[in-house]
Amino acid sequence: MPAATAGMGLLPWLVALACLAVFLVSAIFVRQGFLPLLLALVILVAGLWIHAALSMDRLGDQRVAVESTLRDKALSLPDLLPVVADGVQDDPAIWDRGKFGDPRGWFNAAGDLDETGIRADQAQQLSRFGTAAMVLGLLAVILLYWVASGWANRTWGALVNHRNAYGFVLPAMIGMIVLVFFPFAYGVLLSFTGQTLYNVNQPLYDLFVGFDNYVQILKDFNVFTTAEDGSRIINFQSFYWTLGFTLLWTVSNVTIGVSLGLLLALILNIKRLAFKPIYRILLILPWAVPNYITALIWKGMFHKQFGVINQMIMICGGEPVAWFDGWLTSFFAVLMTNAWLSFPFMMVVSLGALQSISADLYEAARVDGADKWQQFRFVTLPSLKPALVPAVILSVVWTFNMFNIIYLVSQGEPANATEILITRAYKLAFEQYQYGYAAAYSVVIFIILLAYGIWQNRTTKATEGI
Amino acid sequence: MSRRTDSVGHIWLHVFLLVMVVITTYPILWVLSVAFSGQQGLAFADLPADPGVWDRLRAIVPWPETITWVNFKDVFSQQPFGRWLLNSALVAGATTIAGVFLASTAGYAFSRFRFPGRRAGMMSFLISQMFPGTLTLVPLYIIIVQWMELGSNFLGLILLYSTTAIPFCVWNLKGYFDTIPIELEESAKMDGAGPVTIFYRIILPLSKPAIAVTALFSFMTAWNEFVLALTIMDKETMYTAPVGLRFFVGGYAEQQWGYFAAGSIVAALPVMILFLVLQRYLISGLTAGAVKG
Numbered sequence: 089m090p091a092a093t094a095g096m097g098l099l100p101w102l103v104a105l106a107c108l109a110v111f112l113v114s115a116i117f118v119r120q121g122f123l124p125l126l127l128a129l130v131i132l133v134a135g136l137w138i139h140a141a142l143s144m145d146r147l148g149d150q151r152v153a154v155e156s157t158l159r160d161k162a163l164s165l166p167d168l169l170p171v172v173a174d175g176v177q178d179d180p181a182i183w184d185r186g187k188f189g190d191p192r193g194w195f196n197a198a199g200d201l202d203e204t205g206i207r208a209d210q211a212q213q214l215s216r217f218g219t220a221a222m223v224l225g226l227l228a229v230i231l232l233y234w235v236a237s238g239w240a241n242r243t244w245g246a247l248v249n250h251r252n253a254y255g256f257v258l259p260a261m262i263g264m265i266v267l268v269f270f271p272f273a274y275g276v277l278l279s280f281t282g283q284t285l286y287n288v289n290q291p292l293y294d295l296f297v298g299f300d301n302y303v304q305i306l307k308d309f310n311v312f313t314t315a316e317d318g319s320r321i322i323n324f325q326s327f328y329w330t331l332g333f334t335l336l337w338t339v340s341n342v343t344i345g346v347s348l349g350l351l352l353a354l355i356l357n358i359k360r361l362a363f364k365p366i367y368r369i370l371l372i373l374p375w376a377v378p379n380y381i382t383a384l385i386w387k388g389m390f391h392k393q394f395g396v397i398n399q400m401i402m403i404c405g406g407e408p409v410a411w412f413d414g415w416l417t418s419f420f421a422v423l424m425t426n427a428w429l430s431f432p433f434m435m436v437v438s439l440g441a442l443q444s445i446s447a448d449l450y451e452a453a454r455v456d457g458a459d460k461w462q463q464f465r466f467v468t469l470p471s472l473k474p475a476l477v478p479a480v481i482l483s484v485v486w487t488f489n490m491f492n493i494i495y496l497v498s499q500g501e502p503a504n505a506t507e508i509l510i511t512r513a514y515k516l517a518f519e520q521y522q523y524g525y526a527a528a529y530s531v532v533i534f535i536i537l538l539a540y541g542i543w544q545n546r547t548t549k550a551t552e553g554i
Numbered sequence: 555m556s557r558r559t560d561s562v563g564h565i566w567l568h569v570f571l572l573v574m575v576v577i578t579t580y581p582i583l584w585v586l587s588v589a590f591s592g593q594q595g596l597a598f599a600d601l602p603a604d605p606g607v608w609d610r611l612r613a614i615v616p617w618p619e620t621i622t623w624v625n626f627k628d629v630f631s632q633q634p635f636g637r638w639l640l641n642s643a644l645v646a647g648a649t650t651i652a653g654v655f656l657a658s659t660a661g662y663a664f665s666r667f668r669f670p671g672r673r674a675g676m677m678s679f680l681i682s683q684m685f686p687g688t689l690t691l692v693p694l695y696i697i698i699v700q701w702m703e704l705g706s707n708f709l710g711l712i713l714l715y716s717t718t719a720i721p722f723c724v725w726n727l728k729g730y731f732d733t734i735p736i737e738l739e740e741s742a743k744m745d746g747a748g749p750v751t752i753f754y755r756i757i758l759p760l761s762k763p764a765i766a767v768t769a770l771f772s773f774m775t776a777w778n779e780f781v782l783a784l785t786i787m788d789k790e791t792m793y794t795a796p797v798g799l800r801f802f803v804g805g806y807a808e809q810q811w812g813y814f815a816a817g818s819i820v821a822a823l824p825v826m827i828l829f830l831v832l833q834r835y836l837i838s839g840l841t842a843g844a845v846k847g
Contacts, residue, residue, distance in 0.1 A: 246670050252749045253667030257675065260660035260720055267717040268682050271693035278692060288700070352574065355567050362564070369830065370575045373582060376826040376833070378778040380796050381818045384803055385581045388588075388811055394596035396584065399614045403607060428581070436833065489686060492780055496800065513688040518785060523692050530689030537684045 103142070107135020129232065133225045141214060148210040152203055219293070279528035285521035301528035324415075324505040327532075334488065334508040337423070341487045344427045346480060349434025350472075356435075357442045368439075375432035383496035386425040390497070415505035418498045422506060426493050430486075434479060441475035442468070477548045484544075485537060509533045583616035589625050589815035591618035596811050625816035635817050637791060638798035642821070645711050645794060646776035652716035653723060653772030654765060660720070661727030662753055666739070676728075679721040687781060695785060706789045714786075715776040723768045730764035731757060770832055774825055795821045 110131050234240050247254060279302070281295040305327050312320045322329060352371060356364055374382065389395050390411045398408040411421045445468065453463045489510045494500065500507035500515070507515070510533060517526035588596065597613060605613075629635045663669075664676055694714065704710030738760075739752050747755070758765065780796040787793055793801065799821065802814040 250667060250669035253663045253669040253672075256659045256663035256667070256749070256753070260656040260724065261675070263656055263713075263717040264679070264682065264720060267694065267697075267713060268685070268690065269678070271690040271697060272682075272685050274693035274696075275689040288696075352571075355571065358564075358567070360564075361567065363568075367571050367575065371571075371578055372830065372833065373826075374578050376829040377582065378796070378822050378825065380778065380780045380800065381585075381822055382581070384800065384814060384818075385585050388596050388803070388814075389581065389584060391596050396596075396614045396616075399610055403610045403614070428577070432578075485684060491687065495781075496804070510686055510688055513686065514691070514781070517688060517692050523696075527689060527692055530686045530692075533686040534684065534689055537686070538681075541681075541684055 103135055103138050107132050107139075110135075129225065129228055132228075133222075137218065144210055144214050148207055151206055151210075155206065275527045276531055278524050279531045281524040283524040285523070288523070295524065297524070301525050302532070304525070305528060305532060322415075322505070324503050324507075327529075329505075330507055330509055330512050331536075333419075333506065337419075337426075337490075337494075337508055338484060338487045340423055341426050341430060341490075342480065342483050344423075345430040345434045345483055345487075346476070348427070348431040349436075350438045350476075352431070352435045353438035353442055354468075356439055371435060372432045374429045375436070377429070379429055380492050380496060382429045383425060383493050386421070386428070387497045390421045412498055412501040415502060418501055418506045422493055422498050425497050426487065426490060429493075430483065433483065437475055437479040438472060441472045445471045481541075481544050481548075484540065488537060489533075509536075580616065585815045585818055587616040587618045588811050589819050590621045590623075591812065592620060592622040592624040593618075594808075594810045594812040625812040626820070629813045629816045629820075633802075633813055633817075634791060634793075635795075635798060635813070635820075638793045638795045639821065641708070641792060642777055642795040645708050645715065646773050648708070648712045649715040649719070649776035650769050650773045652712060653719045653775075654769050656716060656720055657723030657727055657768055657772075658758065658761075658765065659753070661724045662731055662757060664724065665728045665731035666736070676725075679724055683721055691781070691785060694782075698786060704786075706787050706792045708792075710786055711776075711783060711794070714782055715779060716772070718779075718782075719772045719775045723771060726771070727761070727764055727768055730761055734760050767832060770828055774829070777821075777825055 277292065280298060281292050282297045282300070283292065283295050287295060308326045309328065310323050311326045311328050311332075313323045314320055324330075355361070356368055356371075377385075389397050392398060392408060392410045392412075395411075397411075402408060409417055412418045449467045449471070450463055453467050458466065488508075490508070491510050491514065494506065494508050494511045495514070498506040500511060504512070509529070513526050513529040513533065516522050516529055520526075664672060698710040698714065699705035702710065704713075734757065738756055742752050742756055778796060779794070780800070783794045783797045784800070787797060790801075795817070799814055799817050802810045802817065
């Protein structure tokens with residue numbers, strides 16, 4: 089049998105090699121025209137197809153043989169396989185299962201091998217291969233067009249001309265492509281599949297669900313549900329609640345950060361103010377603390393029973409508050425935490441910008457009779473703009489995606505009410521293991537941020553002149 | 555405007571600033587008191603059954619009843635915090651080296667060469683900052699843990715951290731390289747130096763301050779990172795310091811605030827000092843990069 093198999097095994101390879109040779113020879117005459125190449129490509133794909141079909145056929149024979157042998161062996165070792173020995177072999181449906189526990193139906197009720205099941209499985213794999221070959225063929229046509237139209241030549245020329253530059257960029261670019269851009273593309277691909285932890289080994293091709301995930305996320309308009317007694321309850325699971333909460337979270341944080349930072353910067357910019365350096369260093373402190381530590385500290389301070397914040401409330405005669413039981417108090421807790429750590433950044437940026445404003449401008453304004461408010465409105469604010477605008481853009485993006493504070497302080501309590509989009513997406517992926525759905529959720533976040541970035545760029549021209 | 559009205563106005567400003575200082579320093583004093591209290595609980599003082607105002611006041615003043623180093627000693631001897639700190643140091647150190655190498659070469663190319671794809675490359679670095687972490691996190695988990703089998707492995711974290719830090723570092727360094735006069739390189743080129751020699755012999759030595767800032771940034775990115783480490787590091791012995799600190803107080807088990815506080819101080823103090831010393835440079839790079847390009 090081995091000799092016969094070897095002889096048979098040579099045939100598919102010969103077919104494939106012949107077709108490859110035809111293709112390569114035609115590829116040498118690529119400049120002669122596009123049509124011959126297309127023809128050669130068709131021959132190549134056809135050849136590969138025949139190769140695969142022949143191989144699959146052979147593989148099918150082998151699998152039938154292997155399964156039969158396995159069954160015979162299993163039946164000859166009843167001690168090792170008590171289940172089979174107990175007469176369960178009468179019902180192969182129990183043990184005749186695939187990798188994921190799916191019934192295969194390869195054995196009939198009598199326990200004999202049913203070849204048609206294996207053959208059908210084989211045919212399915214072949215058709216899958218056919219699809220893959222078609223996609224590859226399409227890619228090859230695009231590649232050919234790229235070569236035939238002379239673009240490849242030009243690209244090659246650019247690579248050679250600027251080889252120093254590309255050499256310097258290469259290491260960083262490889263890292264970015266492998267660990268940033270490829271995962272991004274793969275994530276977008278995942279968002280169109282129904283991948284979960286339980287089917288992660290199946291090919292993505294089988295899990296394709298189109299826009300289902302997006303439809304499911306975006307059509308969930310039920311922000312309010314009506315309880316049995318007629319009162320309206322907020323549905324905290326709804327995408328639109330989370331989106332609304334994220335916007336509230338971002339806007340309130342950035343507003344507090346900018347106004348407090350700017351106010352403190354204006355005060356610290358007063359010329360004859362005493363102890364300025366001491367204030368400055370003490371007010372920057374929160375920025376220096378790693379934010380996960382900040383988050384956990386505030387979580388401790390908001391503790392219902394032992395937290396100092398409730399102790400302070402009790403001094404003033406109030407009742408202790410269970411901070412994470414209601415969404416408003418929970419929001420206050422996370423807002424307080426984030427405001428604490430985010431205003432120093434704005435303060436430092438504003439202070440730097442304030443100090444770079446020339447005193448001559450104020451002098452000129454005074455000569456023109458401007459009062460303090462007018463000086464602030466027409467000299468200070470316009471001069472701050474170039475530094476403040478990028479800082480605001482940055483802090484909007486940072487706050488929008490401020491995972492650590494929400495995840496560590498409120499943990500979304502109560503009942504996912506204080507979840508922002510990014511923490512929700514994380515929980516969908518790593519607590520509910522819905523990889524595809526979580527990816528779609530993340531793509532929605534990205535689109536929102538991208539739209540914001542483009543809009544902001546249009547209105548402020550922040551990236552002009554790169 | 556007389557000096558008198560000035561100082562009267564300043565009194566109110568000082569009151570306001572003092573309130574702000576109390577707010578900013580209180581949580582830091584809080585963590586210090588919990589750390590030095592020697593207890594695992596959150597309270598600074600035990601309240602009597604019927605506490606008066608003074609007892610309650612005592613409970614919010616961040617000063618422990620007894621000052622002891624016991625939490626600091628125990629977090630290293632009773633808990634694997636030393637191991638976690640070492641893990642963090644290893645990962646952050648390797649990230650710094652890889653990050654500086656990747657960012658300085660790319661930053662040099664973006665600053666000195668004009669080549670097709672330059673603008674697209676720089677913009678793609680900028681846009682990559684907008685990718686939500688979770689979108690790349692699932693594929694990264696699959697790539698790092700399932701394909702490359704680097705789950706609970708330092709190499710996986712190092713690779714991830716060095717690429718996370720690249721865009722900021724590239725922009726920062728490019729901004730600095732732009733300020734180095736090109737004449738220096740031209741004379742070297744006359745003497746027959748190639749681009750690699752110029753980069754190592756002229757550009758890098760001249761950019762020491764910017765390299766230092768980039769190194770600090772890469773180090774802090776890795777040292778303070780939480781989500782990726784939480785997702786990828788499954789084994790308790792392979793935790794980094796942030797994941798370990800959260801382990802003390804995050805779970806449903808008994809919360810060990812004393813260990814958390816002592817560990818936080820050990821983990822945060824070095825980077826806080828570095829940060830306060832160098833923050834001027836960080837911010838200048840940030841705004842210069844964003845405003846001028």
